[in-house]
Amino acid sequence: MKFIYSLLLLSFSTLLLAQKEAVEASKAENPTIQPTIMVIPFARENQDMRNVLERNVHLRVATTKVKEGFDSRGFTTVDFRAKLKQLNNEKAMEIENQSSLKQEVIELSGADIYIETESSVNYSNSGNSVTVIVTAYDAFSGQSLSNKVGTSPKFYTKDFNKLTEKAVDGIIEDFLNVMQEKFNDIVENGRTVSINIGFSENSDYDMDSEFGEDEDLFSDVLEDWFGENAYKGYYHVQGVTATKMILDDVRIPLRDLKGRNYRASKFAAKIRKYLKSLELDCTRDVQGTKIFITIN
Amino acid sequence: MKYYILLLIGLVFLGCNSPKSFTGETTYKGSSEKGTVLLSTAGYGQSKALALENAEINAFKVLLFKGVPGSQYNIPMIKDEAKARQQYQSFFEQFFDGQGYKTFLMISKPTSKYDPLTNRSKNLKADIKINVQSLRKTLEKEGVIRKFGL
Numbered sequence: 001m002k003f004i005y006s007l008l009l010l011s012f013s014t015l016l017l018a019q020k021e022a023v024e025a026s027k028a029e030n031p032t033i034q035p036t037i038m039v040i041p042f043a044r045e046n047q048d049m050r051n052v053l054e055r056n057v058h059l060r061v062a063t064t065k066v067k068e069g070f071d072s073r074g075f076t077t078v079d080f081r082a083k084l085k086q087l088n089n090e091k092a093m094e095i096e097n098q099s100s101l102k103q104e105v106i107e108l109s110g111a112d113i114y115i116e117t118e119s120s121v122n123y124s125n126s127g128n129s130v131t132v133i134v135t136a137y138d139a140f141s142g143q144s145l146s147n148k149v150g151t152s153p154k155f156y157t158k159d160f161n162k163l164t165e166k167a168v169d170g171i172i173e174d175f176l177n178v179m180q181e182k183f184n185d186i187v188e189n190g191r192t193v194s195i196n197i198g199f200s201e202n203s204d205y206d207m208d209s210e211f212g213e214d215e216d217l218f219s220d221v222l223e224d225w226f227g228e229n230a231y232k233g234y235y236h237v238q239g240v241t242a243t244k245m246i247l248d249d250v251r252i253p254l255r256d257l258k259g260r261n262y263r264a265s266k267f268a269a270k271i272r273k274y275l276k277s278l279e280l281d282c283t284r285d286v287q288g289t290k291i292f293i294t295i296n
Numbered sequence: 297m298k299y300y301i302l303l304l305i306g307l308v309f310l311g312c313n314s315p316k317s318f319t320g321e322t323t324y325k326g327s328s329e330k331g332t333v334l335l336s337t338a339g340y341g342q343s344k345a346l347a348l349e350n351a352e353i354n355a356f357k358v359l360l361f362k363g364v365p366g367s368q369y370n371i372p373m374i375k376d377e378a379k380a381r382q383q384y385q386s387f388f389e390q391f392f393d394g395q396g397y398k399t400f401l402m403i404s405k406p407t408s409k410y411d412p413l414t415n416r417s418k419n420l421k422a423d424i425k426i427n428v429q430s431l432r433k434t435l436e437k438e439g440v441i442r443k444f445g446l
Contacts, residue, residue: 033446034445034446035445035446070444072331072429073443073444074443074444075444075445169330170368171368172368173368173369173428174368174369174370174371176444177368177369177371178371179444180442180444181371183442183444183445183446184375184442186446187442187446254446
Protein backbone atom coordinates (compact mmCIF):
# COMPACT_ATOMS: atom_id res chain seq x y z
CA MET A 1 0.00 0.00 0.00
CA LYS A 2 2.85 2.32 0.97
CA PHE A 3 4.47 1.63 -2.36
CA ILE A 4 1.30 2.62 -4.26
CA TYR A 5 1.04 5.86 -2.25
CA SER A 6 4.68 6.65 -3.00
CA LEU A 7 4.18 5.90 -6.67
CA LEU A 8 1.08 8.11 -6.80
CA LEU A 9 2.90 10.93 -5.01
CA LEU A 10 5.86 10.64 -7.35
CA SER A 11 3.73 10.67 -10.48
CA PHE A 12 1.71 13.65 -9.15
CA SER A 13 4.82 15.68 -8.38
CA THR A 14 6.30 14.80 -11.79
CA LEU A 15 3.08 15.97 -13.41
CA LEU A 16 3.17 19.26 -11.49
CA LEU A 17 6.82 19.79 -12.40
CA ALA A 18 6.15 19.08 -16.06
CA GLN A 19 3.22 21.52 -16.03
CA LYS A 20 5.37 24.21 -14.41
CA GLU A 21 8.14 23.64 -16.94
CA ALA A 22 5.64 23.87 -19.79
CA VAL A 23 4.35 27.22 -18.50
CA GLU A 24 7.92 28.50 -18.04
CA ALA A 25 8.81 27.38 -21.56
CA SER A 26 5.72 29.07 -22.91
CA LYS A 27 6.70 32.27 -21.07
CA ALA A 28 10.11 32.13 -22.67
CA GLU A 29 8.56 31.62 -26.10
CA ASN A 30 5.98 34.38 -25.58
CA PRO A 31 7.61 37.24 -23.70
CA THR A 32 5.14 39.64 -22.14
CA ILE A 33 4.08 42.32 -24.56
CA GLN A 34 5.62 45.53 -23.27
CA PRO A 35 3.69 48.79 -23.31
CA THR A 36 4.69 51.34 -25.94
CA ILE A 37 5.97 54.53 -24.32
CA MET A 38 6.29 57.95 -25.97
CA VAL A 39 7.81 61.07 -24.45
CA ILE A 40 5.97 64.23 -25.56
CA PRO A 41 6.43 67.91 -24.74
CA PHE A 42 3.83 69.72 -22.67
CA ALA A 43 1.95 72.34 -24.68
CA ARG A 44 -0.65 74.81 -23.48
CA GLU A 45 -4.07 74.99 -25.08
CA ASN A 46 -3.96 76.44 -28.60
CA GLN A 47 -0.17 76.08 -28.70
CA ASP A 48 1.33 74.24 -31.63
CA MET A 49 3.15 71.28 -30.15
CA ARG A 50 5.73 71.20 -32.92
CA ASN A 51 6.50 74.92 -32.52
CA VAL A 52 6.86 74.49 -28.77
CA LEU A 53 9.40 71.75 -29.24
CA GLU A 54 11.30 73.36 -32.09
CA ARG A 55 11.62 76.78 -30.46
CA ASN A 56 12.44 75.54 -27.00
CA VAL A 57 15.87 73.93 -26.93
CA HIS A 58 15.87 73.10 -23.23
CA LEU A 59 12.51 71.35 -23.62
CA ARG A 60 14.12 69.19 -26.30
CA VAL A 61 16.96 68.53 -23.88
CA ALA A 62 14.43 67.57 -21.19
CA THR A 63 12.53 65.13 -23.45
CA THR A 64 15.81 63.62 -24.67
CA LYS A 65 17.08 63.18 -21.09
CA VAL A 66 13.83 61.45 -20.13
CA LYS A 67 14.19 59.12 -23.12
CA GLU A 68 17.78 58.50 -22.08
CA GLY A 69 16.50 57.43 -18.66
CA PHE A 70 14.31 54.78 -20.29
CA ASP A 71 17.21 53.66 -22.49
CA SER A 72 19.42 53.19 -19.44
CA ARG A 73 16.84 50.68 -18.17
CA GLY A 74 16.90 48.84 -21.48
CA PHE A 75 13.53 50.20 -22.61
CA THR A 76 13.11 51.78 -26.02
CA THR A 77 10.61 54.60 -26.41
CA VAL A 78 8.73 55.75 -29.51
CA ASP A 79 10.20 58.95 -30.91
CA PHE A 80 7.68 61.79 -30.80
CA ARG A 81 9.27 63.91 -33.52
CA ALA A 82 9.48 60.98 -35.90
CA LYS A 83 5.81 60.24 -35.31
CA LEU A 84 4.94 63.88 -35.75
CA LYS A 85 6.70 63.87 -39.11
CA GLN A 86 4.61 60.89 -40.09
CA LEU A 87 1.50 63.01 -39.77
CA ASN A 88 0.66 64.97 -42.83
CA ASN A 89 2.48 68.31 -42.47
CA GLU A 90 -0.38 70.40 -43.75
CA LYS A 91 -2.83 68.58 -41.60
CA ALA A 92 -0.71 69.13 -38.53
CA MET A 93 -0.43 72.82 -39.23
CA GLU A 94 -4.13 73.19 -39.89
CA ILE A 95 -5.12 71.78 -36.55
CA GLU A 96 -5.43 74.70 -34.21
CA ASN A 97 -6.68 72.80 -31.24
CA GLN A 98 -3.53 71.49 -29.61
CA SER A 99 -5.22 68.75 -27.63
CA SER A 100 -6.59 67.17 -30.80
CA LEU A 101 -3.09 67.08 -32.33
CA LYS A 102 -1.73 65.50 -29.18
CA GLN A 103 -4.51 62.92 -29.27
CA GLU A 104 -3.83 62.27 -32.93
CA VAL A 105 -0.11 61.74 -32.39
CA ILE A 106 -0.78 59.41 -29.46
CA GLU A 107 -3.32 57.41 -31.45
CA LEU A 108 -1.05 57.24 -34.49
CA SER A 109 1.91 56.08 -32.46
CA GLY A 110 -0.13 53.40 -30.72
CA ALA A 111 1.46 54.54 -27.47
CA ASP A 112 0.04 52.85 -24.40
CA ILE A 113 1.78 55.29 -22.10
CA TYR A 114 2.83 58.84 -22.81
CA ILE A 115 5.20 60.90 -20.75
CA GLU A 116 4.47 64.61 -20.74
CA THR A 117 7.54 66.75 -20.12
CA GLU A 118 7.52 70.44 -19.23
CA SER A 119 10.42 72.71 -18.44
CA SER A 120 10.55 76.34 -17.30
CA VAL A 121 13.37 78.72 -16.52
CA ASN A 122 13.50 80.54 -13.19
CA TYR A 123 15.49 83.78 -13.08
CA SER A 124 16.59 85.23 -9.75
CA ASN A 125 19.26 87.47 -8.25
CA SER A 126 20.78 84.49 -6.49
CA GLY A 127 21.18 82.57 -9.76
CA ASN A 128 19.10 80.86 -12.42
CA SER A 129 17.54 77.42 -12.30
CA VAL A 130 15.31 75.19 -14.40
CA THR A 131 12.22 73.32 -13.19
CA VAL A 132 11.14 70.17 -14.99
CA ILE A 133 7.76 68.45 -14.57
CA VAL A 134 7.49 64.87 -15.83
CA THR A 135 4.18 62.99 -15.79
CA ALA A 136 3.36 59.51 -17.09
CA TYR A 137 -0.20 58.74 -18.21
CA ASP A 138 -1.95 55.64 -19.41
CA ALA A 139 -3.11 56.70 -22.89
CA PHE A 140 -6.40 54.81 -22.69
CA SER A 141 -7.58 55.19 -19.12
CA GLY A 142 -5.87 58.53 -18.35
CA GLN A 143 -4.53 57.02 -15.12
CA SER A 144 -1.43 58.75 -13.82
CA LEU A 145 1.47 56.33 -13.44
CA SER A 146 4.23 58.57 -12.09
CA ASN A 147 4.79 62.28 -11.48
CA LYS A 148 7.91 64.14 -10.51
CA VAL A 149 8.99 67.76 -10.29
CA GLY A 150 12.70 68.48 -10.36
CA THR A 151 14.53 71.77 -9.97
CA SER A 152 18.18 72.23 -10.77
CA PRO A 153 20.53 73.95 -8.32
CA LYS A 154 20.89 77.71 -8.84
CA PHE A 155 23.85 78.90 -10.89
CA TYR A 156 24.89 82.27 -12.30
CA THR A 157 24.61 80.96 -15.83
CA LYS A 158 22.44 81.16 -18.90
CA ASP A 159 23.31 77.63 -19.98
CA PHE A 160 19.74 76.40 -19.48
CA ASN A 161 20.44 73.15 -21.30
CA LYS A 162 22.93 72.14 -18.63
CA LEU A 163 20.52 73.22 -15.88
CA THR A 164 17.76 71.16 -17.55
CA GLU A 165 20.05 68.12 -17.60
CA LYS A 166 20.71 68.55 -13.88
CA ALA A 167 16.99 68.94 -13.14
CA VAL A 168 16.09 65.74 -15.04
CA ASP A 169 19.05 63.77 -13.61
CA GLY A 170 17.81 64.62 -10.13
CA ILE A 171 14.43 62.93 -10.61
CA ILE A 172 14.58 60.41 -13.43
CA GLU A 173 15.61 57.38 -11.35
CA ASP A 174 12.85 58.02 -8.83
CA PHE A 175 10.36 58.62 -11.65
CA LEU A 176 11.24 55.29 -13.30
CA ASN A 177 11.18 53.47 -9.96
CA VAL A 178 7.64 54.71 -9.26
CA MET A 179 6.59 53.59 -12.76
CA GLN A 180 8.14 50.19 -12.14
CA GLU A 181 6.17 49.93 -8.88
CA LYS A 182 2.99 50.45 -10.91
CA PHE A 183 4.13 47.82 -13.42
CA ASN A 184 4.83 45.39 -10.58
CA ASP A 185 1.32 46.04 -9.30
CA ILE A 186 -0.05 45.23 -12.78
CA VAL A 187 1.94 41.97 -12.87
CA GLU A 188 0.63 41.04 -9.43
CA ASN A 189 -2.96 42.30 -9.63
CA GLY A 190 -3.65 42.31 -13.35
CA ARG A 191 -4.04 44.86 -16.12
CA THR A 192 -6.89 47.39 -16.06
CA VAL A 193 -9.49 47.44 -18.81
CA SER A 194 -12.57 49.64 -18.94
CA ILE A 195 -15.85 48.19 -20.16
CA ASN A 196 -18.84 50.02 -21.49
CA ILE A 197 -22.01 47.92 -21.86
CA GLY A 198 -24.96 49.47 -23.70
CA PHE A 199 -27.97 48.54 -25.81
CA SER A 200 -28.83 49.16 -29.44
CA GLU A 201 -31.88 51.27 -30.15
CA ASN A 202 -33.99 48.29 -31.16
CA SER A 203 -33.00 46.11 -28.23
CA ASP A 204 -35.77 44.52 -26.16
CA TYR A 205 -33.55 44.54 -23.09
CA ASP A 206 -32.12 47.06 -20.69
CA MET A 207 -30.21 46.96 -17.38
CA ASP A 208 -33.48 46.55 -15.46
CA SER A 209 -34.57 43.44 -17.41
CA GLU A 210 -35.04 40.42 -15.17
CA PHE A 211 -33.01 37.25 -15.67
CA GLY A 212 -32.97 33.77 -14.20
CA GLU A 213 -35.19 31.99 -11.69
CA ASP A 214 -34.56 34.65 -9.05
CA GLU A 215 -35.53 37.37 -11.53
CA ASP A 216 -32.39 39.35 -10.81
CA LEU A 217 -31.85 42.62 -12.60
CA PHE A 218 -29.53 42.30 -15.59
CA SER A 219 -27.07 44.80 -14.00
CA ASP A 220 -26.84 42.59 -10.87
CA VAL A 221 -26.31 39.47 -13.02
CA LEU A 222 -23.48 41.25 -14.81
CA GLU A 223 -21.88 42.42 -11.56
CA ASP A 224 -21.93 38.85 -10.23
CA TRP A 225 -20.25 37.65 -13.41
CA PHE A 226 -17.52 40.30 -13.21
CA GLY A 227 -16.97 39.41 -9.56
CA GLU A 228 -16.30 35.82 -10.59
CA ASN A 229 -14.34 36.50 -13.79
CA ALA A 230 -12.28 39.62 -13.14
CA TYR A 231 -8.70 38.83 -12.12
CA LYS A 232 -8.65 38.24 -8.35
CA GLY A 233 -12.31 39.37 -8.39
CA TYR A 234 -11.29 43.01 -8.78
CA TYR A 235 -13.72 45.26 -10.63
CA HIS A 236 -15.14 48.72 -10.10
CA VAL A 237 -18.46 49.98 -11.42
CA GLN A 238 -18.33 53.65 -12.33
CA GLY A 239 -22.08 53.87 -12.84
CA VAL A 240 -25.23 52.07 -13.94
CA THR A 241 -28.32 53.51 -15.62
CA ALA A 242 -31.22 51.70 -17.26
CA THR A 243 -29.42 51.82 -20.60
CA LYS A 244 -25.74 51.65 -19.71
CA MET A 245 -23.22 50.11 -17.36
CA ILE A 246 -19.69 51.54 -17.17
CA LEU A 247 -16.92 49.61 -15.43
CA ASP A 248 -13.86 51.84 -15.28
CA ASP A 249 -11.51 49.31 -13.70
CA VAL A 250 -11.79 45.60 -14.42
CA ARG A 251 -8.62 43.61 -13.88
CA ILE A 252 -7.57 40.98 -16.38
CA PRO A 253 -4.45 38.77 -16.08
CA LEU A 254 -1.30 39.49 -18.06
CA ARG A 255 -1.07 35.86 -19.12
CA ASP A 256 -3.45 32.95 -19.49
CA LEU A 257 -2.99 29.58 -17.78
CA LYS A 258 -0.76 28.38 -20.61
CA GLY A 259 1.55 31.38 -20.18
CA ARG A 260 0.39 33.15 -23.33
CA ASN A 261 -0.32 36.88 -23.41
CA TYR A 262 -3.89 37.67 -22.41
CA ARG A 263 -5.31 40.57 -24.40
CA ALA A 264 -8.35 42.74 -23.77
CA SER A 265 -9.93 41.19 -26.88
CA LYS A 266 -9.83 37.78 -25.18
CA PHE A 267 -11.76 39.14 -22.23
CA ALA A 268 -14.23 40.78 -24.64
CA ALA A 269 -14.73 37.37 -26.27
CA LYS A 270 -15.37 35.86 -22.84
CA ILE A 271 -18.05 38.48 -22.12
CA ARG A 272 -19.65 37.83 -25.50
CA LYS A 273 -19.75 34.09 -24.83
CA TYR A 274 -21.39 34.67 -21.47
CA LEU A 275 -24.02 36.97 -22.98
CA LYS A 276 -24.63 34.35 -25.65
CA SER A 277 -25.26 31.79 -22.90
CA LEU A 278 -27.99 34.17 -21.68
CA GLU A 279 -29.36 34.12 -25.26
CA LEU A 280 -28.33 37.71 -25.85
CA ASP A 281 -26.92 38.80 -29.16
CA CYS A 282 -24.23 41.45 -28.97
CA THR A 283 -21.47 43.22 -30.87
CA ARG A 284 -18.14 44.19 -29.35
CA ASP A 285 -15.44 46.73 -30.12
CA VAL A 286 -12.01 46.80 -28.55
CA GLN A 287 -9.84 49.94 -28.60
CA GLY A 288 -6.64 49.38 -26.70
CA THR A 289 -7.82 48.59 -23.19
CA LYS A 290 -11.38 49.85 -23.75
CA ILE A 291 -14.11 47.31 -24.46
CA PHE A 292 -17.48 48.38 -25.84
CA ILE A 293 -20.33 45.88 -25.74
CA THR A 294 -23.63 46.65 -27.50
CA ILE A 295 -26.52 44.30 -26.84
CA ASN A 296 -28.95 44.03 -29.74
CA MET B 297 32.29 22.52 36.00
CA LYS B 298 35.58 23.74 34.57
CA TYR B 299 34.35 22.95 31.05
CA TYR B 300 31.10 24.84 31.60
CA ILE B 301 33.02 27.96 32.67
CA LEU B 302 35.31 27.65 29.66
CA LEU B 303 32.31 27.24 27.37
CA LEU B 304 30.64 30.29 28.91
CA ILE B 305 33.76 32.40 28.49
CA GLY B 306 34.07 31.17 24.92
CA LEU B 307 30.45 32.11 24.17
CA VAL B 308 30.87 35.60 25.68
CA PHE B 309 34.05 36.05 23.67
CA LEU B 310 32.32 34.95 20.47
CA GLY B 311 29.45 37.35 21.13
CA CYS B 312 31.89 40.21 21.55
CA ASN B 313 33.73 39.38 18.36
CA SER B 314 30.72 39.21 16.06
CA PRO B 315 29.68 42.56 14.62
CA LYS B 316 26.43 44.09 15.88
CA SER B 317 23.38 43.27 13.84
CA PHE B 318 22.12 45.40 10.96
CA THR B 319 21.18 48.98 11.84
CA GLY B 320 19.53 51.67 9.75
CA GLU B 321 22.26 54.24 10.38
CA THR B 322 22.55 55.25 6.75
CA THR B 323 21.89 58.71 5.36
CA TYR B 324 22.02 60.13 1.87
CA LYS B 325 25.01 62.36 1.13
CA GLY B 326 24.71 62.98 -2.57
CA SER B 327 24.78 61.62 -6.08
CA SER B 328 27.51 63.45 -7.98
CA GLU B 329 27.61 60.99 -10.89
CA LYS B 330 24.60 59.48 -12.60
CA GLY B 331 23.84 55.93 -11.49
CA THR B 332 25.78 56.24 -8.24
CA VAL B 333 24.86 57.11 -4.67
CA LEU B 334 27.03 58.37 -1.85
CA LEU B 335 25.91 57.30 1.59
CA SER B 336 27.07 58.09 5.08
CA THR B 337 26.81 54.99 7.21
CA ALA B 338 27.95 53.45 10.48
CA GLY B 339 29.15 50.00 11.46
CA TYR B 340 30.15 48.13 14.59
CA GLY B 341 32.86 45.58 15.16
CA GLN B 342 35.64 44.28 17.34
CA SER B 343 38.23 45.59 14.91
CA LYS B 344 38.36 48.51 12.52
CA ALA B 345 38.13 46.18 9.52
CA LEU B 346 35.08 44.43 10.94
CA ALA B 347 33.38 47.74 11.75
CA LEU B 348 34.01 49.03 8.22
CA GLU B 349 32.68 45.80 6.72
CA ASN B 350 29.58 46.08 8.89
CA ALA B 351 29.12 49.70 7.74
CA GLU B 352 29.37 48.66 4.08
CA ILE B 353 26.84 45.86 4.55
CA ASN B 354 24.51 48.27 6.38
CA ALA B 355 24.60 50.66 3.43
CA PHE B 356 23.77 47.89 0.94
CA LYS B 357 20.98 46.52 3.11
CA VAL B 358 19.35 49.94 3.43
CA LEU B 359 19.62 50.55 -0.33
CA LEU B 360 18.27 47.10 -1.22
CA PHE B 361 15.57 46.52 1.36
CA LYS B 362 14.62 49.82 2.99
CA GLY B 363 15.29 52.62 0.50
CA VAL B 364 17.33 55.75 1.17
CA PRO B 365 15.08 58.71 2.14
CA GLY B 366 15.87 61.98 0.41
CA SER B 367 17.57 60.26 -2.50
CA GLN B 368 16.30 58.99 -5.85
CA TYR B 369 16.42 55.54 -4.28
CA ASN B 370 13.80 56.12 -1.60
CA ILE B 371 11.86 53.11 -2.91
CA PRO B 372 13.64 49.88 -1.90
CA MET B 373 15.04 47.94 -4.83
CA ILE B 374 13.64 44.74 -3.34
CA LYS B 375 10.12 45.03 -1.97
CA ASP B 376 9.88 41.84 0.09
CA GLU B 377 13.17 41.09 1.84
CA ALA B 378 12.09 37.83 3.48
CA LYS B 379 10.66 36.42 0.26
CA ALA B 380 13.69 37.44 -1.83
CA ARG B 381 16.17 36.05 0.70
CA GLN B 382 14.31 32.75 0.74
CA GLN B 383 13.93 32.54 -3.04
CA TYR B 384 17.49 33.64 -3.88
CA GLN B 385 19.27 32.27 -0.83
CA SER B 386 22.51 31.35 -2.60
CA PHE B 387 22.72 34.74 -4.32
CA PHE B 388 22.42 36.63 -1.05
CA GLU B 389 24.86 34.29 0.71
CA GLN B 390 27.39 35.05 -1.99
CA PHE B 391 26.47 38.75 -1.98
CA PHE B 392 26.82 39.41 1.75
CA ASP B 393 28.82 36.53 3.26
CA GLY B 394 30.95 36.02 0.15
CA GLN B 395 31.47 39.79 -0.10
CA GLY B 396 30.02 39.94 -3.62
CA TYR B 397 28.72 43.41 -2.74
CA LYS B 398 32.29 44.73 -2.89
CA THR B 399 32.20 44.70 -6.72
CA PHE B 400 29.61 47.51 -6.56
CA LEU B 401 31.57 49.53 -4.02
CA MET B 402 33.24 52.57 -5.56
CA ILE B 403 34.41 54.31 -2.40
CA SER B 404 34.61 53.07 1.18
CA LYS B 405 36.22 55.70 3.37
CA PRO B 406 36.11 55.88 7.20
CA THR B 407 35.07 59.35 8.37
CA SER B 408 35.54 58.82 12.11
CA LYS B 409 38.29 57.41 14.28
CA TYR B 410 37.99 53.84 15.42
CA ASP B 411 39.21 53.88 18.98
CA PRO B 412 37.72 51.13 21.21
CA LEU B 413 39.35 52.64 24.31
CA THR B 414 37.43 55.92 24.10
CA ASN B 415 34.53 54.73 21.95
CA ARG B 416 32.92 51.93 23.98
CA SER B 417 30.30 51.15 21.33
CA LYS B 418 33.12 50.24 18.90
CA ASN B 419 31.54 52.16 16.11
CA LEU B 420 32.98 53.52 12.90
CA LYS B 421 31.40 56.01 10.53
CA ALA B 422 32.16 55.77 6.84
CA ASP B 423 31.28 57.24 3.45
CA ILE B 424 30.24 54.57 0.98
CA LYS B 425 29.72 55.15 -2.74
CA ILE B 426 27.73 52.51 -4.58
CA ASN B 427 27.39 51.86 -8.31
CA VAL B 428 23.60 51.49 -8.28
CA GLN B 429 23.23 51.10 -12.04
CA SER B 430 25.56 48.12 -12.10
CA LEU B 431 23.93 46.67 -8.98
CA ARG B 432 20.49 46.96 -10.59
CA LYS B 433 21.67 45.27 -13.79
CA THR B 434 23.15 42.37 -11.79
CA LEU B 435 19.95 41.96 -9.75
CA GLU B 436 17.95 41.96 -12.99
CA LYS B 437 20.28 39.41 -14.59
CA GLU B 438 20.01 37.13 -11.57
CA GLY B 439 16.22 37.47 -11.61
CA VAL B 440 16.10 38.98 -8.12
CA ILE B 441 14.27 42.06 -9.44
CA ARG B 442 12.24 42.48 -12.59
CA LYS B 443 13.51 44.38 -15.62
CA PHE B 444 11.82 47.69 -16.36
CA GLY B 445 8.41 47.08 -17.88
CA LEU B 446 5.71 44.46 -17.47
